[in-house]
Amino acid sequence: MSDTGTARWLDGDQQxxxxxFLSGTTRLFERLxxxxxxxxxxxxxxxxxxxxxxxxxxxxxxxAELASSLAHSRSRVTHTVARLEAAGAVIRRACASDGRxxxxxxxxxxxxxxxxxxxxxxxxxxxxxxxxxxxxxxxxVGRVFGATAEMLADDR
Amino acid sequence: MSDTGTARWLDGDQQxxxxxFLSGTTRLFERLxxxxxxxxxxxxxxxxxxxxxxxxxxxxxxxAELASSLAHSRSRVTHTVARLEAAGAVIRRACASDGRxxxxxxxxxxxxxxxxxxxxxxxxxxxxxxxxxxxxxxxxVGRVFGATAEMLADDR
DNA sequence: AAGAGTTGGTTGAAGTGTAAACCACAGCCT
DNA sequence: AGGCTGTGGTTTACACTTCAACCAACTCTT
Numbered sequence: 610m611s612d613t614g615t616a617r618w619l620d621g622d623q624q625x626x627x628x629x630f631l632s633g634t635t636r637l638f639e640r641l642x643x644x645x646x647x648x649x650x651x652x653x654x655x656x657x658x659x660x661x662x663x664x665x666x667x668x669x670x671x672x673a674e675l676a677s678s679l680a681h682s683r684s685r686v687t688h689t690v691a692r693l694e695a696a697g698a699v700i701r702r703a704c705a706s707d708g709r710x711x712x713x714x715x716x717x718x719x720x721x722x723x724x725x726x727x728x729x730x731x732x733x734x735x736x737x738x739x740x741x742x743x744x745x746x747x748x749x750v751g752r753v754f755g756a757t758a759e760m761l762a763d764d765r
Numbered sequence: 766m767s768d769t770g771t772a773r774w775l776d777g778d779q780q781x782x783x784x785x786f787l788s789g790t791t792r793l794f795e796r797l798x799x800x801x802x803x804x805x806x807x808x809x810x811x812x813x814x815x816x817x818x819x820x821x822x823x824x825x826x827x828x829a830e831l832a833s834s835l836a837h838s839r840s841r842v843t844h845t846v847a848r849l850e851a852a853g854a855v856i857r858r859a860c861a862s863d864g865r866x867x868x869x870x871x872x873x874x875x876x877x878x879x880x881x882x883x884x885x886x887x888x889x890x891x892x893x894x895x896x897x898x899x900x901x902x903x904x905x906v907g908r909v910f911g912a913t914a915e916m917l918a919d920d921r
Numbered sequence: 922a923a924g925a926g927t928t929g930g931t932t933g934a935a936g937t938g939t940a941a942a943c944c945a946c947a948g949c950c951t
Numbered sequence: 952a953g954g955c956t957g958t959g960g961t962t963t964a965c966a967c968t969t970c971a972a973c974c975a976a977c978t979c980t981t
């Protein structure tokens with residue numbers, strides 16, 4: 610924030626887009642979370658962790674890598690992983706090369722939960738977002754929030 | 766969801782856009798909330814309620830109108846308004862024409878909180894989102910999430 | 922006018938996220 | 952080696968959201 614003069618409000622179109630964004634994302638996240646809970650018994654943040662782990666070498670990641678990859682606080686990742694561990698989807702293991710470090714690693718059971726959850730989740734993402742946007746518009750979404758993400762990257 | 770055959774995954778570009786969106790919105794909301802709390806002592810959801818009230822005739826709205834306008838649950842609005850009332854920003858008043866109804870109405874103090882908070886908030890929305898997107902791209906964002914919002918409108 | 926069903930709103934508890942203090946270890950630097 | 956300083960992670964308490972149950976009042980139907 611470096612505005613020194615009078616406030617620069619949003620114009621009508623910007624205002625409309627901003628509010629559509631707020632309303633759309635609120636509804637979208639609520640729906641995606643509900644869909645996952647009902648069909649797979651996990652929340653959206655939990656699902657995202659399973660995805661990251663499934664893609665990682667040896668299906669394991671350091672807690673801090675999970676946190677920065679998801680843009681979640683370390684504390685939040687600790688809590689979420691604790692729940693996933695209680696559910697049998699993940700195991701914690703000490704890191705050999707760094708005495709402070711902790712790996713979260715995906716169990717076979719966790720992998721199975723992900724495999725079961727993924728089609729329905731992706732279907733919902735398509736149905737409520739991707740498939741109702743034109744390809745160009747959806748690419749624009751990617752550009753815009755890519756820029757935002759980069760700008761706000763990890764200086765908490 | 767009406768997919769009967771094999772799962773239709775996102776292609777590479779769609780996947781990238783989707784993850785940029787997740788990461789960008791997570792960081793954006795976190796930043797906007799923090800900015801408001803530090804500079805104005807209110808949260809983002811609280812701010813949104815003050816905005817809606819300030820725009821309404823007589824600066825008052827029914828609880829249910831607030832809820833559907835914000836895409837928040839009734840329960841959530843009850844809690845949030847309770848906090849705002851405790852802070853002196855809002856007053857509850859029974860509705861004359863509907864014995865069940867409750868109006869939330871913005872006090873002068875609440876209006877002043879909004880006036881104080883708005884420039885910094887809008888500045889942050891510009892800095893982290895609007896001003897780093899091209900006008901066309903930001904309009905695309907509005908179209909996409911407008912469609913999502915409409916599709917997911919109030920059948921909870 | 923009397924129920925039956927619906928809507929508006931609140932409540933309290935349980936679940937999830939944030940904040941801040943804290944410990945343990947790593948990486949310097951001398 | 953000894954002492955800073957920073958990083959990785961957890962913990963506790965607190966704040967916010969969701970959930971389910973609930974009551975009151977409206978509406979519709981008969």
